[in-house]
Amino acid sequence: MAKGDDAVRKKQNKVKRKKLHNKNDRSSSAISARVASIIAAKKRRHSGKRRKCQGMCFSLPTLDDPFNDRNGAKDFEKKATKKPMVSHKHENVILKEKSKEILDTEMVDGPAQKKEMVTVLKDELKKSLASINTMAHRSRIDPGNTKIQLDGNGGIYGHQGKVCENLDCPSKYLIQCLNAIENSLRCDGTYDNEEDKPLFVSTWGVEFWKCYSAGKDILETSGTSSKMEQIAWMVSCTADSVSRKDEEGLSVTSPFLLFLVPSQEKATKIRSVCKPLKALGIHTVSIHPGASLDHQIEGLKSSEPEIMISTPERLLELLSLKAIDLSGVSLLVIDGLESFYSEGCLDKINSIRQSISGKTHTVVFNDCHRYACVRVVQNLLTGSVRRLSLNSSLTSQSACIIQSVNMCLSKEKLPKAIGVLDQAYRGRHQPQASKVLYMVGKDDKYRKLATTLKFKGYSVTSDLVFTEVENSVVMKGRTRPAVSMIDIDQIGATDFSEYECVVLPDLTLSIDSYVQILTRMARYSVNGVLHSFFAREDAKLAAPLIKILEQCGQAVPEALRKMSSS
Incomplete structure (x- = not known):
């Protein structure tokens, strides 16, 4: 029996609806498959039923995880990198110095030279950081050679002398002392460096460190008394030497640095420079006629200063009373011979020098060109001498000749x-x-x-x-x-x-x-x-x-x- 047109149309519509349904079903399943799997997994967890593969994930509580919060998952420890990181302090010091050099170069050279200089400085910076990384890595490998002590305020007292000792450049601890002094002076507004350069790039300071490390006496012939940057380098080198002795197990019971000054005002200025070193374990005392003698004697009994600043008159009084011991003085600084000559203190300086026993390095700031002062300098500096000066004038170069x-x-x-x-x-x-x-x-x-x-x-x-x-x-x-x-x-x-x-x-x-x-x-x-x-x-x-x-x-x-x- 032949089908009618209605039956054929009905059948065709059924096929179309089926195709359309299958198409919509496929698109909806593709979109909601992930959502459906999440809903199904959630239902199974709530019902307590899991698949066979999920059954292997069940774990029992442990002492480390008594409530089974992590479901047996382990805490993965990150593997330490072999390359040690550079501390931000040392990196900032190097970056600051290099950036200063770049700025100076930009003011002098043109664009071509500037670009070339920047490339060279970047290479030098990478080498410097690599050397610091190497020293830090060695310190981790051999911790027995590293000794760092902390004072009561949490400051570092000591440095890695045996690990980071480098005869070609000052130690990190010395640079740290210079940075502490510079930051303090900048905060007080007393940083009087004309070129506004960091202290650790001072030409005079580097030359002083070389002479001091070689154990030579120093004659400063600039014709003036000590300046701020010179004081900072001398006290920082002293702090570095004291720290090295502490690492070697040698205690400093008497002043290591004796600074002879002509007046109380000069003593106050020098002590303000030394003040930031107190946080690093370096104690400084100032002895002058401005305070009572009994008070200063009691203060010396209760403290063991590494740096002493004194006028010749008051120091001789303390020596006569045996209130102070100068046997451990390793560095003697005589600041301003002109003032000592005008006040008639040259004989007192010779007496103080004779009371110091043992080998002592001497630094004399010669701002007096009189014949009498020449004889005093010859008595103070008896060994090999290095001449330092901030200028190249005839008077400076011919001093003591x-x-x-x-x-x-x-x-x-x-x-x-x-x-x-x-x-x-x-x-x-x-x-x-x-x-x-x-x-x-x-x-x-x-x-x-x-x-x-x-x-x-x-x-x-x-x-x-x-x-x-x-x-x-x-x-x-x-x-x-x-x-x-x-x-x-x-x-x-x-x-x-x-x-x-x-x-x-x-x-x-x-x-x-x-x-x-x-x-x-x-x-x-x-x-x-x-x-x-x-x-x-x-x-x-x-x-x-x-x-x-x-x-x-x-x-x-x-x-x-x-x-x-x-």
């Missing part, structure tokens, strides 16, 4: 020059093996002088003129010191730093050459003497020589003044 001008006739110059050599040799109890006397000569008449010196037992040496003379002469079991002679034209290429005694038999050289010799001789001593012989034929040099002598605080012979006026 005595200029002896001898007035004589022309024919008396050579005999008197030989007499000066004899006197200088007699003044030396133990002649050094190196050359200590220096003669400047020219023309053939100085060959006669060389022959005379050889006959008297001197060893005359020269690489330029008298090469035929042997280097040493032994006379009656004693070796005469070497006398070096050069041509005047070779003065600019000669190193005068090793020679304490320079003799100019004839002032045929210019005044510029005289100044050049004066400012380059006796760099490692305070016993330098420059002898010159002046005759009437040298009258044209009288006026400039008098000016140099007056500028350096030297005695001017009356005969030289008369020659200049005539």
Whole structure:
């Protein structure tokens, strides 16, 4: 029986509805499949029924998880990285220094140079951070070599001396002390650095640290008393040394640094610089006539200061009463000889220096160019000396060098020059093996002088003129010191730093050459003497020589003044 049109249409509509239903069903299931699975899992948890795979996830309570809150899940510990991290403090110090260098470079160089400099500084920064990471990693590997103590306020007292010790640069603890002082001074508004640079990049401070580490006495010849940055470096080096002794198990029972100052105002200024070090375990006391003697004695009994600031008068009073022990003083700083000279305290300083037993490094700020002060400096600095200065003036470079001008006739110059050599040799109890006397000569008449010196037992040496003379002469079991002679034209290429005694038999050289010799001789001593012989034929040099002598605080012979006026 054939189907009618209605039956066919009905069947077709049924097929269309089925297709449409299947399509909608697939799209809805795709969207709600995840939601449906979550709802189903929730129902199973509420009913207490789980799938077979979920049955393996059941766990029993433990002592670490008595309420089974974590359902047996373990706490995964993060694996420590092998590369130790750099502390923000040291990273900030390096970044601050490098950024300052970049700013200075931008002010001087152009864009091309600036870009190149930035790249170089970035590489240097990476190397610096890598070296710090290496030292920190070694400290973790070998914790036995690290010792850090904490004071009552939580400040670090001590540093990693054996681990982070580096002879090429100051220690981290020293930099930390400098940063603490700088931050305190900036907060008080007393940071008077003209260039506004950090303390740890001070050129004077780095040179001082090198001399201090080498154990050399220091003569500061800037012509002024100590400045803030100089005080900061000296007390920071002291704190670093005290911390190293503590790490070695050596206690500091008496003052390590003794700072002699002429007035109470100067003592207050220095103590304000030392104040930030108290949080790092470095205690400072100030002794001056502004407080009662009994009060200061009681204070010294109850404390063991590492740094002492004192005036000479009050310190001698305490020494006479045996209220203080100076046997442990390792660094003596004498600040301002001019004030001590005007107050008549030079003899007191010598007495204090003699009361200090043991090896003591001495730092003298020489702002006095009088002859009396030169003798005091020579008594205080008896060993090898390094000269430091903030300027390169003639007065600064020639400090503690005595200029002896001898007035004589022309024919008396050579005999008197030989007499000066004899006197200088007699003044030396133990002649050094190196050359200590220096003669400047020219023309053939100085060959006669060389022959005379050889006959008297001197060893005359020269690489330029008298090469035929042997280097040493032994006379009656004693070796005469070497006398070096050069041509005047070779003065600019000669190193005068090793020679304490320079003799100019004839002032045929210019005044510029005289100044050049004066400012380059006796760099490692305070016993330098420059002898010159002046005759009437040298009258044209009288006026400039008098000016140099007056500028350096030297005695001017009356005969030289008369020659200049005539």
